[in-house]
Amino acid sequence: xxxxxxxxxxxxxxxxxxxxxxxxxxxxxxAAGDAIAEVETDKSNLEVExxxxxxxxxxxxxxxxxxxxxxxxxxxxxxxxxxxLEAPAPAAAAPEPRPPAGPPPSEVKRAPAPPVTxxxxxxxEVKRAPAPPVxxxxxxxxxxxxxxxRAEVAEGDGRLRASPLAKKMAHDQGxxxxxxxxxxxxxxxIKRDIEAAISQGATARKAAPIAMPQLLLxxxxxxxxxxxxxxxxxxxxxxxxxxxxxxFYLTVDIEMAEALKIxxxxxxxxxxxxxxxxxxxxxxxxxxxxxxxxxxxxxDRMVQYYTADxxxxxxxxxGLITPVIRDADVKGLSALAAEARDxxxxxxxxxxxxxxxxxxxxxxxxxxxxGIDWFVAVINPPQxxxxxxxxxxxxxxxxxxxxxxxxxxxxxxSGDHRIIDGALGAQYLRELKALLEHPMRLLF
Amino acid sequence: xxxxxYREALNQALAEEMERDANVFLIGEExxxxxxxxxxxQGLLQRFGSARVVDAPISELGFTGLGxxxxxxxxxxxxxxMTFNFAILAMDQILNGAAKIRHMSGGQLRVPxxxxxxxGTGGRLSSQHSQVFDSxxxxxxxxxxxxxxxxxxxxxxxxxxxxxxNPVIVFEAERLYAVKGEVPEGELLIPIGKAEVKRExxxxxxxxxSRMYYYxxxxxAELEKEGIHPEILDLRSLRPLDEEAILATARKTxxxxxxxEGWPHVGMGAQIADLLQHKAFDYLDAPVLRVSGLDVxxxxxxxxxxxxxxxxxxxxGAVKKVLYLEEK
Numbered sequence: 001x002x003x004x005x006x007x008x009x010x011x012x013x014x015x016x017x018x019x020x021x022x023x024x025x026x027x028x029x030x031a032a033g034d035a036i037a038e039v040e041t042d043k044s045n046l047e048v049e050x051x052x053x054x055x056x057x058x059x060x061x062x063x064x065x066x067x068x069x070x071x072x073x074x075x076x077x078x079x080x081x082x083x084x085l086e087a088p089a090p091a092a093a094a095p096e097p098r099p100p101a102g103p104p105p106s107e108v109k110r111a112p113a114p115p116v117t118x119x120x121x122x123x124x125e126v127k128r129a130p131a132p133p134v135x136x137x138x139x140x141x142x143x144x145x146x147x148x149x150r151a152e153v154a155e156g157d158g159r160l161r162a163s164p165l166a167k168k169m170a171h172d173q174g175x176x177x178x179x180x181x182x183x184x185x186x187x188x189x190i191k192r193d194i195e196a197a198i199s200q201g202a203t204a205r206k207a208a209p210i211a212m213p214q215l216l217l218x219x220x221x222x223x224x225x226x227x228x229x230x231x232x233x234x235x236x237x238x239x240x241x242x243x244x245x246x247x248f249y250l251t252v253d254i255e256m257a258e259a260l261k262i263x264x265x266x267x268x269x270x271x272x273x274x275x276x277x278x279x280x281x282x283x284x285x286x287x288x289x290x291x292x293x294x295x296x297x298x299x300d301r302m303v304q305y306y307t308a309d310x311x312x313x314x315x316x317x318x319g320l321i322t323p324v325i326r327d328a329d330v331k332g333l334s335a336l337a338a339e340a341r342d343x344x345x346x347x348x349x350x351x352x353x354x355x356x357x358x359x360x361x362x363x364x365x366x367x368x369x370x371g372i373d374w375f376v377a378v379i380n381p382p383q384x385x386x387x388x389x390x391x392x393x394x395x396x397x398x399x400x401x402x403x404x405x406x407x408x409x410x411x412x413x414s415g416d417h418r419i420i421d422g423a424l425g426a427q428y429l430r431e432l433k434a435l436l437e438h439p440m441r442l443l444f
Numbered sequence: 445x446x447x448x449x450y451r452e453a454l455n456q457a458l459a460e461e462m463e464r465d466a467n468v469f470l471i472g473e474e475x476x477x478x479x480x481x482x483x484x485x486q487g488l489l490q491r492f493g494s495a496r497v498v499d500a501p502i503s504e505l506g507f508t509g510l511g512x513x514x515x516x517x518x519x520x521x522x523x524x525x526m527t528f529n530f531a532i533l534a535m536d537q538i539l540n541g542a543a544k545i546r547h548m549s550g551g552q553l554r555v556p557x558x559x560x561x562x563x564g565t566g567g568r569l570s571s572q573h574s575q576v577f578d579s580x581x582x583x584x585x586x587x588x589x590x591x592x593x594x595x596x597x598x599x600x601x602x603x604x605x606x607x608x609x610n611p612v613i614v615f616e617a618e619r620l621y622a623v624k625g626e627v628p629e630g631e632l633l634i635p636i637g638k639a640e641v642k643r644e645x646x647x648x649x650x651x652x653x654s655r656m657y658y659y660x661x662x663x664x665a666e667l668e669k670e671g672i673h674p675e676i677l678d679l680r681s682l683r684p685l686d687e688e689a690i691l692a693t694a695r696k697t698x699x700x701x702x703x704x705e706g707w708p709h710v711g712m713g714a715q716i717a718d719l720l721q722h723k724a725f726d727y728l729d730a731p732v733l734r735v736s737g738l739d740v741x742x743x744x745x746x747x748x749x750x751x752x753x754x755x756x757x758x759x760x761g762a763v764k765k766v767l768y769l770e771e772k
């Protein structure tokens with residue numbers, strides 16, 4: 001029986017994907033777990049894997065074309081099987097009349113509807129790629145095949161539904177439930193979905209942890225705090241003047257001689273540490289010392305973070321992305337540098353996972369390598385601040401009444417004025433400057 | 445093993461225990477000369493005499509109190525209720541007397557009494573004589589409650605109940621008195637508080653007791669035809685509940701349907717569902733469902749009576765629902 005392969009949701013924000021490359025041709029044999037196509041999403045290039053053994057029968061979306069999440073992109077099934085696009089196979093298996101057209105099936109609220117041009121299979125079967133189209137009760141051959149009940153309509157609250165048993169099985173197996181689609185009522189993930197996922201090698205698809213030093217410190221969860229009425233008024237007024245995120249900018253010049261020594265010493269030890277790595281660590285420590293900057297405005301509440309997670313802006317061909325270095329304040333420079341290199345490299349390959357480029361409370365953006373001395377950066381919401389770092393250059397400065405040459409670097413803080421004031425931003429920059437001019441303080 | 449009727453199994457239990465222990469006596473309406481309203485006490489008057497098989501006047505409160513008093517001073521009375529519909533009159537003695545005397549005397553007095561008789565729905569007896577008291581009695585600490593479904597369990601549980609040092613309510617299903625089943629001759633003791641898996645299965649657990657066991661067996665046979673293999677757990681005792689057996693079957697199949705004859709509101713099934721959500725939460729793949737009598741007084745009209753009692757269709761439907769299969 002031919003089964004539709006659907007455009008998977010590869011990130012929470014993905015609404016459509018572009019097939020950049022078919023890795024299998026029509027007629028090719030596919031094993032469960034094989035990558036069959038490369039898909040470009042809003043953030044990354046990822047592979048679509050087959051969930052079952054069979055043959056690729058028909059490709060519906062050509063290379064370079066785009067399909068909404070959940071739309072069929074190809075059919076697969078038995079060798080030589082014919083695919084009828086008018087009446088796709090899953091419908092043929094249903095002995096009972098389908099529920100009448102009317103309210104959309106539960107899945108539609110989770111993902112956009114398939115394109116009308118693609119003659120979609122009955123809605124009850126559309127977005128169930130991981131689950132078999134029909135459920136069999138009991139493993140016995142010849143056990144009766146019964147169509148699933150799909151009449152109920154989800155409230156569309158975005159909750160992930162899973163039975164307690166399914167949750168426990170997923171936890172025990174280290175499976176991420178968000179990657180599964182449920183075959184129970186309202187998309188509830190139930191035992192058979194977990195079993196199907198396990199048999200299809202979902203465990204193997206579990207992301208390998210990125211190499212990073214084990215942190216002994218527990219990460220304290222952020223707290224959501226109400227805004228004071230004064231803060232609320234400030235936020236309101238400033239948003240009237242500067243709609244969106246009202247930025248303000250503060251610049252400081254930092255003497256980098258001592259920080260450069262650290263880089264040179266690291267390099268003497270054959271450990272690659274860049275100036276930017278040192279800036280990232282200093283930015284993180286400054287965040288811990290001036291925690292009022294470590295915040296985010298979310299609706300009419302303020303989130304106070306207790307971890308120093310710093311985003312690093314990485315330019316890639318099509319734009320930029322900001323992977324986040326977690327707990328940058330407590331990581332050693334070589335570990336931090338290695339992680340930054342790994343994240344940047346994978347960002348360029350567009351293979352970052354969603355959780356690697358979300359979160360964080362501040363970003364460091366560095367255009368020094370392009371010869372830029374000074375610039376202002378745009379805040380990456382919901383973060384409340386960004387530090388724009390220029391090149392380290394020899395500049396004339398006055399020391400003890402004499403004009404002398406010094407290795408200087410300019411850093412500009414853009415702050416979200418709704419929750420950070422100028423004086424607070426200045427305090428943060430003063431801390432950052434002190435840390436970089438006297439990098440011994442990074443140790444304390 | 446001889447096949448005998450449910451009422452004969454009970455009769456065997458009474459005769460054997462009266463034979464074994466001279467302190468055991470039977471009291472109730474029509475238990476002697478009339479040989480029992482449902483012939484459970486057939487032959488006992490002739491065999492044990494009128495001092496041990498006592499015909500009581502129509503005064504449930506009185507003869508239940510007499511039984512409790514006798515138990516307090518060392519006898520082992522078996523009080524027969526013509527039906528549990530009449531035991532409502534004796535509830536003060538049972539629930540405020542028998543259930544509490546051991547506690548209130550600081551353990552100095554024991555009440556080894558058995559209160560037994562038919563209960564249940566059906567038979568076109570209308571609302572006052574067609575009802576289930578399982579959850580009322582099971583609600584009270586200080587008494588034990590059993591509700592056997594098969595002749596064998598009826599014999600084994602009644603014998604154990606007579607030997608128990610606490611008050612035990614034995615619910616005999618009126619519609620089951622003529623049901624036949626294999627019963628071992630001679631000594632047969634079935635522990636109170638032990639459920640039995642009556643049918644091994646793997647897809648869904650059907651938890652039930654008393655007469656509903658036969659409904660559930662029938663539903664299971666239907667479901668087997670569709671490739672669904674239900675497990676049937678017959679609780680046999682309602683207090684104490686065999687928690688281990690309930691949890692074991694839920695862990696095995698991950699899906700539970702409770703089938704009870706009584707009303708849904710504050711019914712026994714609610715207690716079992718509570719146990720399951722509390723202690724088998726991580727093993728449930730679907731919400732626990734209950735099939736019960738409908739929440740109305742029993743109708744005299746045969747067609748309505750059939751609808752008010754659990755039906756085969758409702759049981760099969762609930763099973764398909766917990767299995768996430770399309771409802772018929």
